Amino acid sequence: AARDQVQIAGSSTVLPYASIVAEAFGENFDFPTPVVESGGSSAGLKRFCEGVGENTIDIANASRKIRDGEIEACAAAGVTDIIEVRIGYDGIVFASQQSGPAFNEFTPSQWYLALAAQIPGEDGALADNPNTNWTDVDAALPDAPILAFIPGTKHGTREVFEEKVILQGCEDTGAMERMMAAGMDEDATEEACMSIRADGRSVDIDGDYTETLARIESDANGVGVFGLSFYENNTDKLKVATMGGVVPTTESIASGEYPVSRPLYFYIKKAHIAAIPGLKEFAEFFVSDDISGPEGPLAEYGLVSDPELADTQAVVSDETTMQ
Amino acid sequence: MTDATAEHVPSGAGQGSLLAKDARTAKRNAAETRFKTYGLIAVCIGIAMLILLMTSILSNGLSAFRQTTIQVMVELPEDKLDKSGVRDPEVMAKVTTFGYKPLLRDSLIATVATAGIETDLDPKDLEALVSDESVAQLRDFVLANPEVIGQTIPVQVLANGRIDGFFKGRVTYESAALDNNVSPEQLQLAEALKEAGLLRTGFNWGFLTLPDGSDTRPEAAGLGVAILGSLYMMLIVLALALPIGVAASIYLEEFAPQNRWTDLIEVNISNLAAVPSIVFGILGLAIFINFAGLPQSAPIVGGLVLTLMTLPTIIIATRAALKAVPPSIRDAALGLGASKMQSVFHHVLPLAMPGILTGTIIGLAQALGETAPLLLIGMVAFVREYPSGPPEGLFDPATALPVQVFNWTQRSDPAFVERASGAIIVLLVFLLLMNLTAIFLRRRFERRW
Amino acid sequence: MNDMRLTERAVDQETTKITARKVQVYYGDNHAIKNVDVDIADKTVTAFIGPSGCGKSTFLRCINRMNDTISTARVTGDILIDGEDIYDKRVDPVQLRAKVGMVFQKPNPFPKSIYDNVAYGPRIHGLSSNKADLDDIVERSLRRAALWGEVKDRLAAPGTGLSGGQQQRLCIARAVATSPEVLLMDEPCSALDPIATAQVEELIDELRQNYSVVIVTHSMQQAARVSQRTAFFHLGHLVEYGETGKIFTSPEDPRTESYISGRIG
């Protein structure tokens, strides 16, 4: 028999939002509730680009923009008309145990100095990061050993963290300049900036934020990287730190004040719209003001609503494909 | 004791009184006691670990089987729900859950007021007392019973997860003070509602029957779809893996010529057991979905993948059990003119049965608890539609119990931790029910010769 | 080899049932049966005697191809039953074994009830059409093996819970229940008391009326009592084969002579 429910896969960051929408969609429409899989942005896009047809997915969620290589792979498999839908932004916050040391304010520079594998000296020569306590980094920080739980390399969040915090810190501290001055080329400098220490002070989390939370709960000195919505749901256990003096809230992220955030997307196969009942309705419902607007359930759950939502709605209703 | 006259009287093993133990015997006895104690300790460690894990699972998860509900007198005004007044279902369906939301909020305020409870919570916070699920519940009810429009009816709605958690001890006034999602005032109100008899905590059937709920509705998340999905998959695994595994073992152990080829196959099969389970998912995606065109997220594919994954376990156990049957039994049957096939099926197989059943128990336990291979075939998903009955239902989307555990442990709302532990309890009960027959049969087949 | 070949002239009035020619058996490198030629007559009892380890059981197992089950064993040469080569590719060993029954040296009852032990053969060969028939076969077989009296009240008890001698008789009963044309018995009375032995010998004599029986025994007296022909094996060779009376009274080979005269049994 022919498939009659929408099939979605992709980012675990987008998953909660997609399932909230799917649930509401199933409640209010005659179409069956879409099936939403998680597994990561890349895994979702890989499935997405396997081809068109009933036994491939209709929508891929992603916590990043689709890459050129992926578009090519899609095209090679016959997936040519792709509609890109940006649903909003995800904020990335730094939080620690409620009763732990007072990690209330951070700057990118502090994180760079705490986590970089190697830090250039005055002459720009790289040396192993000597800092073991947050006070070594900045006397204003609490006296606690450095112990950070950051997303593992399988997570899209890691990329954002490296680029918007570590790299920024590298620049802010002037480390970048010194390295360049010492004759390193741009790529090597970036590489050196973003290389994270592997001596156990920085712990990669390959699991989810729940794992980060569990690790922080069993270690009072730990500081973890979380998604905003995760933090919002666990404010009784976590206390959040400001970044560069800005408190992370949906508002401060939407306005661009809070620096560490990223856009969230989903991608639709245009060819499937004609074949899969409810696909377009679902997409329209997803980006409707009721759902994705600043007052909608997604924002309530922690999604930073897109200020340009109206454009997105037009993209969906016109089925405008990517170029 | 020994007679010195004999030409050769070796210092025999057991001379001297039986009641007095010589040093060597004492040493051997000590070794014996030690050995036996090690055995007992080993068994005890196993059982202690089980108890430890069970206690933690039960203490975390038993509360998932209780659920708090609030009784609200809901007013259903016609002008909001069916302006036309003709009760045309299509028209009525135009009012979405967003339209029902204010209704419920107003009714809740009225209910609280009627019960004589004073509160200075604003309407939004008051509304947060009940689950988001309740509007959907209400809408479904109204669409199914259009005649209630215009009346005020009592509706039993789910309490919000944090309120529910408060009555289970997960949420306290202290934690609420820090929590952005619930305030101590809300908890006070909930207590007052409880005193007024409007709020109660009862057995949570919904946990076993409802489908999964989204991240905002932990209180409405259930295992209905997952239980069906696991059941379907286990039926497939049992129906395929056991006969195929036993048949393959019989061939390899009893009939295959003993040569390099069969050695290779034997090594290969044990090696399959070491293949990470996610690789079976890759295989399943390639063969069953991309090549054979079976649907995604369907128990049939999950069952087939888990069958392939379980086969090595069953084959290894069965072969070991077949090997352990003494050859004299085979000889006896062959000597009477039984064919090899008969000697195997009449004599060897029954004697190997305990081992086969153990392999099945362990294999099924593994299959029932496995998530990784399901990741790639689309079963680690959010699915709210129940699959239909077999055989068609095997092709409908469904999840499985371990998937639900996996998903729930990743959600941000701590209420899902309790649900995940509850799901583990259900999974273990499921496993126990499944194994009971096998354990019973195994006891019947056990004998020494 | 300078074995005596008595076989040629021994058979005249009887028809030959089993013919063996140049049979060799190896267990790995161990050459257990060396170039044995023998003709076993129909409707007679043939006794195999010889010192322990000389190859009696091995040769016996060749006759119904039970050696096939020992992976290290290798048989060459020809064995014919009723003129048909039993090692021929077309021969189904299963059918062969149905025709050539065997009682093993070590009693090996199935871990099943006494009844099922005896009924197993008739069941797989379809020798009975109904339960009463089968009961009948079981009772008759147990009676013939002189076991009925001891087990008639415990037919449902496991065969492995019997005493050594009882197990041996159970295996005899099990073998006769399928009425094979040739019955190979490897020391069937080794664990039996004189009275039970006499009964089994009676059974053998009775079987001889219709079938051919080959019996391995260490008791010269028993060989003399029940057999018409005797074959003496020594270190894998068939040293002498002929009329039992002749072998025991005037053996031709000195080895036979010395084995016989060392009579003690």
Add this chain to the structure above:
Amino acid sequence: MNDMRLTERAVDQETTKITARKVQVYYGDNHAIKNVDVDIADKTVTAFIGPSGCGKSTFLRCINRMNDTISTARVTGDILIDGEDIYDKRVDPVQLRAKVGMVFQKPNPFPKSIYDNVAYGPRIHGLSSNKADLDDIVERSLRRAALWGEVKDRLAAPGTGLSGGQQQRLCIARAVATSPEVLLMDEPCSALDPIATAQVEELIDELRQNYSVVIVTHSMQQAARVSQRTAFFHLGHLVEYGETGKIFTSPEDPRTESYISGRIG
């Protein structure tokens, strides 16, 4: 019960090694040994005879508590060795069995090499201090069991690959290797040819110099040849017990009489 109690007067000059009083054995409901009283003398060979299934093996297994391993078996009454109750709580069956060795009715070699089969006992009892010592024990034991010649070139071959009679002798060798004070032998010659039997009987006679030997046999001749005392069992009763000569020439009980006179062996 109207069994004859000959035991009382039989023992005078010799010391009693084993005393059994009112021994009963049940296998579930099956009453296999009924009220047996017997005194077995030191440095003698005692033969147990009786029809198959009468309880000889069962009684033998009581003497070194091998019945403990059968879950359905239940033993009551007293058995004393050197005046010590072997069913006493303080008695360690392991020590008992080291003192009272056993050769089982069905040969049960370990699935190990021939050498290891024999060396097993000495090893666990620490009877040798070095390899040469152990080699010595193994060789001597195999020689005593009349097996050395046949296996000396294949000591590393598995014991299970031996012929029936060879396995039996291997089990005898294994038992004597530990030099027990009492040796229980359940039909040790059942699968042996006359010559090997004679050698084992010689061994038994030699063992008698120092130890006490109890042997179960179906051969009246063998009992007469090797034993000084004979006990006749019938249907679980000890019917008659006394000097071997006396039992065979002038039995007191009619059942003994009829068993003996049915002599065929």
Add this chain to the structure above:
Amino acid sequence: MTISWLFLILLAVGTMAFLMARGRALASVDGDARNLHSLPIYYGLNGLLTALTPALALLAVWLIVQPIAIDASVKGSFPIGALPEGGTLDLVMSDVRRVADGLDAADAPDALSVEEAATLLGSGGVALGTTLTTEVLTAAQQYRDSRSTMNLFMVVAVLVLALIGGAWAVMRTNGDFRARNVVERGVLVLLIAAASIAVLTTLGIVLSMIFEATNFFRQYQWTDFFFSTTWKPSFSGRGGGSELGILPLLWGTLYISFIALVVAVPIGLFAAIYLSEYAGPKFRSLAKPMIEILAGIPTIVYGLFALVTVGPLLRDAIASPLGLGNSASSVMTAGLVMGVMLIPFVSSLSDDIINAVPQAMRDGSLGLGATKSETIRQVIVPAALPGIVGAVLLAASRAIGETMIVVLGAGAAARLDLNPFEAMTTVTVKIVSQLTGDTDFASPETLVAFALGLTLFVITLGLNVLALYIVRKYREQYE
């Protein structure tokens, strides 16, 4: 429904063939089963198998081929111009099929107009991707037509084949027909088929990995992969710079598995010995299934147990005081917890095998004055060795293939270190994380998962060969 009916009819034909063949065999010998070559049931089974096997095989093939054939023919005649914008023929076909199914509700499906059909489908709850067009409706009707004709053909063909098979078997039946041999050969073929499934699975796994692994080695130096001691993937989005050395992962795998086995094998083996040799039947029948539950607890529970309880405990009680590090996740944590999970793999299987060693072996040893433990160690365990090794291998396999416990218990850090209180990770964990991770799926960072899988496969193959060799060498075969 037709399929279920066809199935039932086939079953009936099979039963008939069974009864007739059996009857004919008996009749040929005047009802005296003793004169038959084989038992009567074998003649019956021969009839059944000959009637059903080819018919079922045909049915299976037909069911696979038919939809493909119909699709092709309907597609062939679908007017290309009528395709919706951006749609493909494949996708339109799914609408066609949905319409075709929906038309079942109509009395005269072939005579419907587009509007009638649309209302009918709407009321029947059939959801369509787009509005119904004439072309789609025509195609759907054509689809229904060919489907019903083909179905008819199929039913006829399958039934005829079954009847021919049955008739042939019955005809062939007489008293001398070697029915048992034929049936047993048939069963043997089934057994071989079952065994080939396991072999084909291996083949499938190797094939599904080898292709992508080759792609990987095209983009990444194999020497670096096999000999580099650094595992440091970066994001392909940022371009290159990944170091993908397998050594730290292999080390972690071996180390963690080793600790897990050090826990599981002795405990499991001793538990098996205790249960089979010392425990009473009551205790045994209770304790064995209880321990087996350990194998059924989802690994995530173990993972959380490691993360929340064991890890901090080991750190605070052992690692920190001894100055061995401050990591809550460690090889030791994961190994210990995984060991607990593996206990039943060793204990239950070994228990069955030990129980199967004949009592005579025990008696032989006890009769020589050996203690029970000596008997067990020197006689029973060697005799049960192949089964025990099998159980241990199974446990080792599980240890190598486990992810969740390692992720939560040992962390995700790839490291070459001897200190068991440091965090490390395993090949399997990285296979999963690279495969589901956020890297471009054609990049070496993702493809490395396949190379890792293949390498692991080869290594475990080697370990298994070794185990087979050991078993062969030390196996003691009782009679």
